[in-house]
Amino acid sequence: MISPHRFSIGPANTEIAMLQWGESGKPPALLVHGTGFVADVWEEVARELASNYTVYALDRRGHGASHKPGIYHFLDYAEDVCRVIDALDLHDVYGIGHSAGATDLLLAAQLLPGRFTRLFVMEPTVMDPHAARAEGLNDESVARVEGTLRRRAEFESADAVFERYRTAPAFADWTEASLRAYVRHGFAALDDGRVKLHCTPEIESAILRPIYEAMEQVYVGDSRGNPFTALAEIDCPVRVTTAARSGPIYKEMAARAVSLIPRVSTLVFEDAGHCVAQELPAAVVKAVREFAE
Secondary structure (H helix, E strand, O other): OOOEEEEEEEEEOOOEEEEEEEOOOOOOEEEEOOOOOOOOHHHHHHHHOOOOOOEEEOOOOOOOOOOOOOOOOOOHHHHHHHHHHHHHHOOEEEEEEEEEEEEEHHHHHHHHHOOOEEEEEOOHHHHOOOHHOOOOHHHHHHHHHHHHOOOOOOOOOOHHHHHHHHHHHHHOOHHHHHHHHHHHEEEEEEOOOOEEEEHHHHHHHHHHHHHHHHHEEEEEOOOOOOOOHHHHHOOOOEEEEEOHHHOOHHHHHHHHHHHHHHOOOEEEOOOOOOOOOHOOHHHHHHHHHHHOO
């Protein structure tokens, strides 16, 4: 198995860690992972797509080897995607994203009109800007965001992480290759031999707050305005997918996306949960190729 080429974009304090599978010169595909993960979790999908595409994947800010600036709003992530596309001078990009990473691509497509040929987005995080509320998060969501701070960040070894995560409900249906890729690259080795999450509980909690706000249709926002109004301006075909065994909120947010995006179609992955690319990578590759046709 050929390992991906690793490189980074930007200076050390704002760098975005990148992976590339396949030779340059083919049509580009850009893969963007969801919250808490790293570019390497796309390994099984990327390796197959590399026969037809030059495949790139990035560590989103706050994750992996990328920068961790403490600012984690939707438009900040979208602007990082734009930086990658501009730095690599990519055109006719096939954007493939999962969860909040899918949202990055949707917003980037509006910021860079004409640069994407199509978007394949799996259960994106989306608010309906026409139904936004000014109230704060409900108590349950606040508890979930703050509960992330209690997540275990350090382990005795990478093997200990794998054994613990292998039986965790969130990872129970992942392929072994996907889980090992996450454990290998989602954790940093410490001097004493232990390992620590790159996306620490403190970082993940900060990332999750705007995500839960989007789930609940709560708009706090900043001077740039509600980013989700931009979905109506996406100028390329978009396929929005859901997974039969994921939670109701993911299907609801996908429905919001479908209602906002002009050139949209849908697909349901049967017998899959939210992390479909890590559960059924072959099914994702097949669907990505079919949408390109």
